[in-house]
Amino acid sequence: MATTINLPKLGQTMEEGTVVSCKVKVGDKVNKGDVLFEIETDKATLEMESTAEGTVQEILVTEGQTLNVNEPMMIIG
């Protein structure tokens, strides 16, 4: 079953985040806790960890892109 990974709220004041870098590529196996992205918030640059395990099927964002909290970033299946 495929899981969509959305941009989480990484701080109380965070409304949107910018993708600094993507740490995986399509086809990679990932486990819960693996770092998927580096995200710049209004407060700091943070590592965003996977909340699912499986294979990266699709990456929906590009580096430098800014998106709102809860918007989809990746599909893991």
Added chain:
Amino acid sequence: MTVKIDDKRTKALPTIKQLIDSKVLTLSQVKDWLRTIHEIRFFEEKVFDLLGQNIIKGASHLYAGQEATATGALAAIEHGDVIGSTHRGHGHCGAMGNKYSNSEAERQTHWNRMMAELMGKETGYCNGRGGSMHIADVKNGNLGSTGIVGGNQPTAVGAAIAEKYKKTGKVVISFFGDGSTNTGTFHESMNMASTLNVPMVAVIENNLYGMSVPFSGSPVEGTVKASNIINIAIRAGAYNVPAMIIDGQDVVAVYLAMKEAIEYARTNSKLMMVEAKTYRWYGHSKSDPRAYRTKDEEKQWRERDPITVLSNKLLSENLATQEELDGIKNTANETIEAATKFAMDSAWPKAEDLERDVYVTETYDRSVIEKETQLAKKASEATKAFDAAFAVSAAKTKKDKTIEAQGKVQNDFGMKILNIGGALVEAQAEEMRRDKNVIILGEDVGHYGGAYAATRGLLAEFGLDRVVDTAISEAAITGAGVGAAIRGLRPIAEIMYVDFITIALDQLMHNGAFNRYMFGGHAKVPMVLRTEGGVGRCIAAHHSKSLEPWLVNIPGLYVVMPSTPYDAKGLLKAAIRSDNPVVFIEHKATYGQLGAVPNEDYIIPLGKADVKRAGSDVTIVSYSRMAMMALEAAEKLAADGINAEVVDLRTVKPMDIDTVAASVKKTNRLVTLCESFAMCGVGAEITRRVIDYKFSDGKSGFDCLKAAPVNLAAKDVPPPMSEPLENASIPTVDDVVNAVKKMMK
């Protein structure tokens, strides 16, 4: 971990003669110690007598019996070293004043000022504002006594932070009693002094009793004990610092040990703890029957009277005759008698000087105020232009919309766009560049950049000496800010949530706000306590209160609460430059709020309100986030044809009631809007002052009102976590609109 506890009592002391031969001491020095001990003793005996005659009023905690500790310790310090005293502080002040006296006349003046202070006379060390429990000589580095047991430990740590930062080579001696070593400030202060590696010697005067409770037990039936240890020095192990145990009755032993401890602290910039075993002849205070200790115990200690111990040494070593010793005693007695006469003959403070020295008087040039009023208007217009440009921007993300809109503001107004967090960072960075005495200390202010990112990046620019991460120790953070401020720095102490001030209030109020007044105006405390408050994040009542009504109730404090990035930056810069202690309260829900900020250097005068919206029908007075809600309400009212004026206090204390009253005179209606609790709140205070206000035309504020004022404030509930309840706990925009509409009818 092994901590060295050096029990000096187990080692033989050199004779005075040996110390003279090896040039450690001179005979005249030792004889002067005896004189100092006698002077302190006579002073205490005289105070006891004068208390009985009701000539000295109030409470006095007498130092008789412990004189060797203060005398030996003060003899061991260098000129310029700093001390913090206890609530039994006559000995420390007495010995320190003697040290700084260069003539017999100066020595007499010193004791005159001490006795006058205890009598509450204008000629006293603190002009009679402090008395026995608060005697201080800040000019010479005596940071004073305290009425709160353990209350001076954090300020001593702050003084030591300042000496270390300024590289003065000076050491701080923090005196405190056994009773204080079971308080929270003891642990916070020792831990902070140890972890920050400050040059400090903590002198624990263990006189065995904290008021009536024995520290380690007493044979008297019915007594308990305050601890399960005998030697307090073992607590040094908890801080991984060295400690000594010394005979506090023998001035020679105290002097030699303190020389060693002070040398260690000075050379290594570290903390050492010294436990002096001693005893007080009197009870805790005059009314104490001393039923918790035995006559036998008192007798045994009396045999080790500091006067007897030193006199016997001098006699047995043939260094003085009995006649000479009698002469020293008589001289001391004459000094105290003369001091008593001086104090009795001295004038009382004048009632008209009652309020002198509560604050450092600060005024701003009219031109500064006028220029700022114009700048505030421009920033407000620029912010409106930014909001409009942001709203119509075709960019997809908030970040891109901001970039686009701020470009327009930069072009049209020459201003930049910052959020409140960023404005606070800029304010601090600019002031730190401007004045190297500005330092920051608090929890998570360094590497983490502040819980709300309000110190982000400052560590990288200013380094560990100026951006000091501390343990979670609110009382020590606050008190250290006070101590560092008294010693010449301009510290910004951060308390993460205003709610945490509840565990730092003694430091903030009694030391931060009161020291200047209680020390007779001879000290100033130019510190800023930065914190945040308010609801809006669903984090419940331990993290969501608005406590400014508590704080404005404290004489000596300024309270500043900004509502926009422009105000946040300009007010914080002014707060840092102020010579008064300022509590600067941000709002937790507004750190991301964007607004226009001038590119050039500016400050906002403290105590000046800002009319954020001009109107003619009603005055809404507010501050902090609620000022923004007042503006929202004003726009809604405008749609209904009601033209509201919004006054943002910006500084809650001192309160700019002139601006508020002038507005009410024009509109004839008043609504106050606060996020803090209603009872005895800021809104109630604004209303009271408006009603009492006297205009130059003879009218009162009350005469101008066409409707009863309305005070909107938080409900009388601990702010709840649940979002709908949290929202219901404070006034809403609609509450304001409805209140105004009702009063317009």
